[in-house]
Amino acid sequence: MPKIVKINKDRLNNYLGAVSASGLSLYLTTRSSSLYRYILESFVQIMFAWMPTLIGIMIRYFFYKLIFQKDSARPVIENSVEFLYARNIKFGKNSYVDSGCRLHASIAEIEIGDNSRIMRNAYVCSYVSNARSSEGIYIGNKSWVGINSVLSSGQGGLFIGNNVIISSNVTIVTGNHDYRDVAATTAEQEYIGNPIHIHDDVWVGANAVILGGVTVGKHAVIAAGSVVNKDVPAYSLVGGVPAKIIKKFKNNENSTM
Numbered sequence: 675m676p677k678i679v680k681i682n683k684d685r686l687n688n689y690l691g692a693v694s695a696s697g698l699s700l701y702l703t704t705r706s707s708s709l710y711r712y713i714l715e716s717f718v719q720i721m722f723a724w725m726p727t728l729i730g731i732m733i734r735y736f737f738y739k740l741i742f743q744k745d746s747a748r749p750v751i752e753n754s755v756e757f758l759y760a761r762n763i764k765f766g767k768n769s770y771v772d773s774g775c776r777l778h779a780s781i782a783e784i785e786i787g788d789n790s791r792i793m794r795n796a797y798v799c800s801y802v803s804n805a806r807s808s809e810g811i812y813i814g815n816k817s818w819v820g821i822n823s824v825l826s827s828g829q830g831g832l833f834i835g836n837n838v839i840i841s842s843n844v845t846i847v848t849g850n851h852d853y854r855d856v857a858a859t860t861a862e863q864e865y866i867g868n869p870i871h872i873h874d875d876v877w878v879g880a881n882a883v884i885l886g887g888v889t890v891g892k893h894a895v896i897a898a899g900s901v902v903n904k905d906v907p908a909y910s911l912v913g914g915v916p917a918k919i920i921k922k923f924k925n926n927e928n929s930t931m
Contacts, residue, residue, distance in 0.1 A: 829867020
């Protein structure tokens with residue numbers, strides 16, 4: 675059974691309600707680990723995030739090192755990219771973030787591997803109420819996150835392997851609310867985070883949705899528009915709502931999920 679984590683209702687209601695001192699304090703905790711880090715990360719981005727062309731890329735290449743995790747490599751970042759809780763974001767060598775993206779970390783980290791690409795307007799978020807360390811978003815080497823895609827985890831963890839292609843408008847979310855509790859408001863329902871594992875060489879088609887608790891095996895293909903709520907075997911093609919096996923591919927190795 676997945677571990678169920680109960681949201682602190684008073685804090686969440688305060689954050690969703692009228693502005694107050696405690697509400698502003700909670701707002702700050704969603705953006706950074708401290709007031710100092712909030713000021714530093716905001717200042718660097720206010721100064722340099724807007725700059726277009728190669729000049730802006732070169733300036734960000736040097737100055738954004740100040741806000742990312744200490745052992746992060748220097749990514750190539752286009753203009754108009756937003757980073758929240760940047761001290762818990764780590765990039766591999768030769769990684770790239772396209773214009774309009776938003777990467778929102780928390781105590782649950784975001785890690786992008788070597789030579790991976792986050793394309794225009796993608797949203798990569800590991801912030802949820804009561805996020806847990808080591809249950810963020812981890813993307814391997816030479817992987818691709820397509821235009822307008824949404825990757826979300828903060829509980830459970832989203833683990834994406836090497837050479838994975840995530841096409842445009844894909845949604846991958848580890849979490850869910852206990853919608854069966856009709857006595858509670860939506861904001862007060864318990865939050866359940868289940869891990870998602872996407873193994874090497876997977877291709878996720880456009881507009882697909884992958885839900886929490888799913889493992890996608892090596893070299894699997896998820897057809898466009900599919901909703902995946904169960905494990906996908908390695909070397910298989912799945913499609914539909916909900917997704918079902920359409921075809922299995924021959925392979926020359928003994929692969930497992």
